[in-house]
């Protein structure tokens with residue numbers, strides 16, 4: 531398998547602003563990034579394999595050495611609000627631009643990426659306060675090939691010719707750094723356009739998995755929170771997982 535190289539991954543990126551680690555194996559790129567001090571604008575950690583990959587809500591993220599993407603980007607920002615949703619949008623746009631728009635990537639709130647209704651990318655954003663500043667760690671996992679998988683997990687190995695791993699990572703890094711430097715005016719409209727469950731009935735499960743709400747997803751607000759029309763009211767929901775009939 532072709533290993534990732536610095537030259538390809540960081541092509542046309544300003545390395546004066548980026549500290550990076552390209553690793554063969556690590557427990558979790560997010561955990562590794564958390565332990566490192568942010569001495570430049572960005573710290574990027576990429577590994578071929580994770581032995582303790584972490585997903586949202588305390589779940590594991592299966593991370594075999596099989597040509598997948600396991601990457602974390604640490605950065606300082608004063609605004610978490612839409613970051614979690616925008617990152618998913620930026621990755622789907624990076625996939626379009628690298629592949630020449632030959633694929634159709636959907637978004638599922640808050641930040642799963644889907645192809646043919648299967649999850650091909652997951653995002654875990656963590657934060658920590660350092661001397662009054664908030665450092666965010668954006669963890670991105672993209673599945674090209676999984677030797678074993680659940681029914682709702684997707685893979686993009688058959689797109690590897692039009693979506694080479696190193697080009698995709700490069701495009702993601704460019705979009706995320708550009709977003710942090712310039713913002714993204716119309717992100718909400720762009721996010722909703724890609725959402726696979728706009729106007730659909732969904733089930734929203736709380737973070738502790740104990741409660742749920744059923745309603746129609748009517749969109750997101752400026753902070754990336756979900757608007758859910760239940761039988762009795764319009765609810766604004768900021769955390770949890772959602773599931774959609776026929777998807778997952």
Ligand code: BTN
Pocket residue numbers: 557558559560561580582583584585586587589591599600601602642651652653654668669670671672
């Ligand atoms: C999810 O549950 O959907 C989020 C999955 C995030 C996985 C990525 S892989 C790179 C980074 N390191 C981790 O341990 N997790 C994230």
